[in-house]
Amino acid sequence: MTAKTFSETHTIPYYEGNVTNHMTLAMLLNVVILVSEHQNETLGVDHKQLINNYGTGWIVTSYSIKINQMPAIDQTIKLTTRGTSYNKYFAFREFWIEDEAGNELVKIDSIWVLMNEETRKVTTIDSEIIAPYESENVKKVPRLPRPEKIGSDLDFSKKYQVRSNDIDFNGHVNNAHYLDWMVDVLPMDFIIGHTPVQVDIRFENEVKYGSWVESAATQETNDAGMIKTVHCIKSGEDTSAIATIIWKEAE
Amino acid sequence: MTAKTFSETHTIPYYEGNVTNHMTLAMLLNVVILVSEHQNETLGVDHKQLINNYGTGWIVTSYSIKINQMPAIDQTIKLTTRGTSYNKYFAFREFWIEDEAGNELVKIDSIWVLMNEETRKVTTIDSEIIAPYESENVKKVPRLPRPEKIGSDLDFSKKYQVRSNDIDFNGHVNNAHYLDWMVDVLPMDFIIGHTPVQVDIRFENEVKYGSWVESAATQETNDAGMIKTVHCIKSGEDTSAIATIIWKEAE
Incomplete structure (x- = not known):
């Protein structure tokens, strides 16, 4: 079984970019979170439904972002995502950003957990919530590269x-x-x-x-x-x- | 003669809003500036052409914003603009934001000047630059309400x-x-x-x-x-x- 993919396009307005004439890293995360939430909506498990029906919400614990080319202001990009796999506590979601010719600009791996909105504690992933994604149930989700610990000698x-x-x-x-x-x-x-x-x-x-x-x-x-x-x-x-x-x- | 209008729609992503579930005032300005730049592009006088051909760029000196209802996250709005009138130094541009039923949510009046990019000084408005808008040449552009001077007793x-x-x-x-x-x-x-x-x-x-x-x-x-x-x-x-x-x- 392969997880369902979801795609949409986005044209980058000047205010999502900075002085380099390219998207900021923060905006890159904003637009991929948006596409994931749009997939959630089409599958009937968006953030409102999660809060109302389960008292939970997804949060990202880590991203690994590979950038071949940072999307530019005014560029139209195609964003694709899928909830690839999950286990008891973690879900692995992938994102691809392509230019209009289909070249991969950015690939993002992300790890998500479900948080109980009241206790702010991680909860097990309810099978009803994850089923619509047709994610693979795995023993271990991929481990993303761990960022280094900063030294004490700050620049x-x-x-x-x-x-x-x-x-x-x-x-x-x-x-x-x-x-x-x-x-x-x-x-x-x-x-x-x-x-x-x-x-x-x-x-x-x-x-x-x-x-x-x-x-x-x-x-x-x-x-x-x-x-x-x-x-x-x-x-x-x-x-x-x-x-x-x-x-x-x-x- | 009535100035040319230009319209487009925009659906407000969560990251253009805040905790109130509505657009921020800053993002309201970002999206109207975007629609004005899109009109500039269709008329062949966008910011790149102004810099390259005249060494100038438009800047806003003041806005007067009337808000009947602040656009909400996920709402699709219709933005309309026109470069209504101008004189030697000032251009008056209007914006309207409507909901999908055509109700006016926001009306924005704005005053613009052309700035020489090198000297950072205001220049006269070149007739070649303004002609495509079919703006009315007036003696005086409308005077927007002047914001109050703040008192010394800060809250x-x-x-x-x-x-x-x-x-x-x-x-x-x-x-x-x-x-x-x-x-x-x-x-x-x-x-x-x-x-x-x-x-x-x-x-x-x-x-x-x-x-x-x-x-x-x-x-x-x-x-x-x-x-x-x-x-x-x-x-x-x-x-x-x-x-x-x-x-x-x-x-």
């Missing part, structure tokens, strides 16, 4: 206060904002001069409205001679998210 | 550092972000409990990447018994933008 650090607009319709911080904080800590010259080719990000603890987070990063050259930035978002003593980003020089 | 104040993602493809801060800073300074309970019905905003000085701005606001009840917030964004001693927002209680 970059900035503080951000969580804003009202960082909070989603569901009352939680939209995960995509972590990537905004992670990228913004890098110098503007670096952002203009480089484009991400691989992003591994893992979310560990929720941050709350009004609280301050520290975005810290180190920069080094990896074994393949590529620039690697290692990121950590902390709220007080809690680690909220960690990420490793590999970059190449912008064309 | 709310927060500082923000201009982020890399606040900077547009054209290297300037996207005007919409001023509204994010203005709204975010208000308490979350206020944002959840109220919806804007009128926004008058005026942009005075550009802010630069990396600089800190202070968003300050006062709250009072106006003569009609409605809640009014008066806003100011300052960068150092320079006033960057001022606004008056009238609110009603959210339903």
Whole structure:
């Protein structure tokens, strides 16, 4: 059995991009979450139905993002997703982003858990909720590359206060904002001069409205001679998210 | 002669909304700017052509926004615009946002100037640039309501550092972000409990990447018994933008 796929197209407005004339990493996550929610709707298991019928909601714990080419402002992209496999606690969802000629621009692997909205604790994946995806029931879902732990010798650090607009319709911080904080800590010259080719990000603890987070990063050259930035978002003593980003020089 | 109108539809994704389940004011400006740029493209006078052929670009100096109903997440709206009139230095552009039944949700009046991209100074409006809109050449363009000057007794104040993602493809801060800073300074309970019905905003000085701005606001009840917030964004001693927002209680 192969899981059901769902596709839609999206044309990238200028406000989903930045000074590089390409989509921001945060917006890349926003649009893939949108396509997954559209699939959920067509299958009768969207976030409203989950809340109302089960008191649960999906949350992403980690993404592994491979970028052949960052989608550009005004470009029309085709987004495809499928809920590939799951076990008792974890679901593995894949995304593909293609240009109009069918070239793969971005591939995203993601791991999801179901959270009880009241207790904010992970729950087992109800078979009624997962059945419509025709996902494969597996013993172990794929393990995504774990982002590195940041060293103590920081190259970059900035503080951000969580804003009202960082909070989603569901009352939680939209995960995509972590990537905004992670990228913004890098110098503007670096952002203009480089484009991400691989992003591994893992979310560990929720941050709350009004609280301050520290975005810290180190920069080094990896074994393949590529620039690697290692990121950590902390709220007080809690680690909220960690990420490793590999970059190449912008064309 | 009546100016040419241009329309398109837009379905509001969750990430253009906030915890109120409605579009943010900043995203409202982003989508109307997008529809105006799409009209510019159809008329052969988009931002790339203006830069390449004339070394100029349009910028908005003020908006007057009347909101009957804030567009909701997942709602499909129809956006219509026209470059209604102009004189030597100013162009008056109108926007209408309707729901699918044709009810007017939002009406936006805006004043634009042409800026020389090198000198960052306002230039006269070249007749070649304005001709395609079939705008009316007038002596005086309409004067939009001037936002109030903020008092010295502030009710709310927060500082923000201009982020890399606040900077547009054209290297300037996207005007919409001023509204994010203005709204975010208000308490979350206020944002959840109220919806804007009128926004008058005026942009005075550009802010630069990396600089800190202070968003300050006062709250009072106006003569009609409605809640009014008066806003100011300052960068150092320079006033960057001022606004008056009238609110009603959210339903």
